[in-house]
Structure formats: C-alpha cells, structure tokens
Amino acid sequence: MGTHRKPRGGILESPSARRGAIGVGACALASATLFGQPAFADDDEQQGIEEQRDRATSAAERAREVREQVDALYHEAGVATQHYNASQENVDAQQGQVDDALAAADAATEQVNEARQTLGAMAAAQYRAGTGGLPDAAAMLLADDPKSFFDIGYTLDRLTSLQQHALDRFSEREQAADEERDAATEALAELEERERELQSQKQAVQDRLAEARSLLDQLDEEEQAELEELERLEEEEAARRAEEARQEQERREQEERERQEREEQEQEQQQPETPPDSGDYATAAEAAIAFAEGELGKPYVWGATGPNSYDCSGLTQAAWRAAGVEIPRVTWDQVNIGTTIPRDQIQPGDLIFFYDDISHVGLYVGDGQMIHAPKPNDVIKFESIDNMPWHSAVRPA
Secondary structure (H helix, E strand, O other), X not given: OOOOOOOOOOOOOOHHHHHHHHHHHHHHHXXXXXXXXXXXXXXXXXXXXXXXXXXXXXXHHHHHHHXXXXXXXXXXXXHHHHHHHXXXXXXXXXXXXXXXXXXXXXXXXXXXXXXXXXHHHHHHHHHHHOOOOOOHHHHHHHOOOHHHHHHHHHHXXXXXXXXXXXXXXXXXXXXXXXXXXXXXXXXXXXXXXHHHHHHHHHHHHHHHHHHHHHHHHOOOHHHHHHHHHHHHHHHHHHHHHHHHHHHHHHHHHHHHHHHHHHHHHHOOOXXXXXXXXXXXXXXXXXXXXXXXXXXXXXXXXXXXXXXXXXXXXXXXXXXXXXXXXXXXXXXXXXXOOOEEOOHHHOOOOOEEEEOOOOOEEEEEEEOOEEEEOOOOOOEOEEEEOOOOOEEEEEEOO
16 A cells, blocks of 8 residues: 655745745845835946946047147148248348349449440540541641640540440440349249248148147047146156166166276276367257256247247257357258267267157257257247157267
8 A cells, every 4th residue: 555645735835935935025025115216226327437437438539539630730840840940041041142143233233334424424525525527637727726636636546445445344244234133033033932932831830730729629628638637647658768767877877887997996007088078068068958948938939049939949059059059950950960879878968859750859958858849839848858759869069
C-alpha cells in the first residue's frame, strides 16, 4: 500500500509566507510611493548634468577650433608683416633714387637754360655789333674810325667761334637733360609699382587681422571663458617646459664646470681659455636686453619700429641698435647675420627665430625666456621660447 502524502500547499498558504509576502508587497508599495518621484528627479538631474557637460564640451571644442584658426591667421599676418617691412624698405630706397634722379634732371635743365641764355646773349651782342647788313667795304668807309672796324670784325669772328662752341654745349646739355628726365620717369614708375606692392602687403595684413577679430567676436561668454582657460593652460605648459629646460641647462652647466675643474686640477699650469670677445658680447647683450625691458608693455603693431609700438623684428632691431649694433629690418635678413648658435648653447642677447618660414623673432634673456612683440592685440612681454615652433638662433655680434 503506497505512502500517502499530504498535498503540498501553495507558496503563500503558510502564515510566515503570507507575512513575508505582505512585507515584500508593503516594501514595494512603499518604495513606489516614497522613492518613485525622486527616482524621476534623479533622471532629470542626470539629464541636466549631461546637457551641461555637452554644452561645456561644445564650448571647449569651439574655443579650441577658434584658437587654432586665430593662431593660423596671426601667423599669416606675421608673414605678411615681414613682406610689408621688406616692401617698405624697397619703397624707401626707391624714393631716395627718385629724389636723386629728379635733382639730377633739375640740375641738367638748369644747365640747358644757362646755355640757352648764353646763346641768346651772344646773338644779341652780334646784332648790336653788326652794321645793318652793309658790305664790309662800305662799313669801313662809313666808319668814324677805320681802326674800330677792324676791332669789330675781329670781335665778330671771335664771337662766331664762341657761339658755335656754346651751341654745341647747349646741344650736349639738352641731350643730358633728356636722359636725366627719362631716368627720373623710370624711377618714378618703379616707385609707383613698389608702392602698389606695399599697399597689397598692407591689405594682406589687415585682412588676416580682420578675419581673426571676426572669429573672436563670434564667441559667446562660455566659449570666451574656455578660450582664456585654454590659453592659460598652454602658458602653464610652456612655463613647465621652460622650467625643465632651465634645469637641464643648469645640469649641463654644472657638469661643464665640474669637467673644467677636473681639467684644471690635472693641468694646474694651464690657464683656461676665454672665448674671444665674450666680454664684449655680454656687454652689448646687456644693453640690448636693457632696452627691450624698457619697452615692456608697449603694444604690438605690425610694421612698427618704435618708439611707441613695435612688431617683432622692429623690436629686436631697435634693441640691438641701442647696443651699438645695426642689424637688418626683417626676420629673413636678421637670421642670416652673425653666427648661428645651437639651441643648447644660446646666451642672453641671442636672436631666437620661429616657424619654418622664419616669420617671428624674439630676444633671448636666459632661463628659457625671451622678450618679444608677440602678435596683434598683445604687448611686448617675457615669454617662454617653447611657446612657438623653434627654427634657429643667431648671435648678432
């Protein structure tokens, strides 16, 4: 006979089970009642945070994009400024040639006028000394003093010879005056062409700067704040790299001093050699740097050479001129003077050039820093030499 089992009750039949189910249901209801609305609030808050994050990301991306575009435009403006400076030098030189040519033409014209007056005076004298067209014999018979006739005849013969010489001289001077006038006309035409080139370079600079200003004006407050933060971070990074470079330079200098000390100890009788003219260069460099420091805070203005504003090469030219050394006006000429110096051997006073097209220059002052006129809407200031792509360094004296 089989074993009879009591049928298994449902899952909620036992009191404890029912109490548990009630507890679960109550908790679920309580949860729905007490926490349901905050859960929706959390979703709204999260969505707001995400939207804010998206706006910040968008503003940062926009600021970074504008910064890249503005930097590119400032760079193009810098290149155009160097072209403008070179064109300005050409115009100034051509103006000097025009002035000389015009002066020469005026002098030649004056000589022609003098020769013409001489001819006129001779013709008048011949007319006054003449005898009204009478034959020589009749003139001699009618003369009060026959001797005077011979004196007049000699004078007329002599006058004719001088008159021919004066005529030849007049012709020569007239031809020379024509040549001088042609040269002056040609010089003026070349001056006008160079002035057109100058105006074209000026317009190129102004176009780039206007485009950069337009981009900056399009930024809203949040994007402008992001741009300022981006510039601040980049300056901090440049300062960090400059500090690392300074420490590395100090380390190398310390190693070099230690090496020299070891050599001096090993060769006590040998005096260390002093680089030629190092003292003279240091003195000149100090004067150049002192001048540049005196210009700190003055605005960058493209094409300017002082005293109230400068562009980059205008500042370096003025600084070294204050030290008694004349260097060219534009970066493309400044980079070819003096001695090219490796980056790990630069000294205060050296000229530091940037970008592959050598469109910017600064004056090195030591510790990885330079004084330069950076860009439009900025002022002459100290800045790290790591802020721009390195090209080369030159010791101008």
